[in-house]
Amino acid sequence: MVADGDDHAHNGTMPPQFSPADANRTLPLVRRIVADILSKGRELQRIAPDQKKQAVGDRMWTLEHELRDHLVELQGIGCSFKDFQMGLVDFPSEIDGEKVLLCWRSDEPAVTYYHGYADGYAGRREIPAMLLEGVDVSSS
Numbered sequence: 001m002v003a004d005g006d007d008h009a010h011n012g013t014m015p016p017q018f019s020p021a022d023a024n025r026t027l028p029l030v031r032r033i034v035a036d037i038l039s040k041g042r043e044l045q046r047i048a049p050d051q052k053k054q055a056v057g058d059r060m061w062t063l064e065h066e067l068r069d070h071l072v073e074l075q076g077i078g079c080s081f082k083d084f085q086m087g088l089v090d091f092p093s094e095i096d097g098e099k100v101l102l103c104w105r106s107d108e109p110a111v112t113y114y115h116g117y118a119d120g121y122a123g124r125r126e127i128p129a130m131l132l133e134g135v136d137v138s139s140s
Helices: 007-011 020-050 054-077
Strands: 080-083 088-095 098-105 113-116
Touching (some): 020 098, 054 080
Antiparallel strands (some): 098 113
16 A cells, blocks of 8 residues: 655645755654554554454544544655555655655664655665765664
8 A cells, every 4th residue: 555645746736845854853753653654554454354343344444534644644744655564754855956755764763865756665875975964863
């Protein structure tokens, strides 16, 4: 399951651009939201086989709406949730004049990677060190 977070393209507004420092400043909040998304996603997968039971169906409905709310909350920050297995989040940015996505995985201490829009996770590269000056990349 992938959440694309591309609503900005549909409503005519440009998504915010994040510097690496900006993206890392949002991480405490983003980390909490992603933890909730991953937890609720796991619960949804666990109970799905019993969805015909009324109580389980009701819980699934609640979880789906809570997940949607969390995804909208991330979009409101300006980032996009990409993957329920790794907890990937992309932040629109620009490096050396190229529009890119800063890429954070939920088990990483900081935003230290990026990739081109067409490259995806497989094309991740380290953010140039000069752009991370003053950013605590050891832990958050």
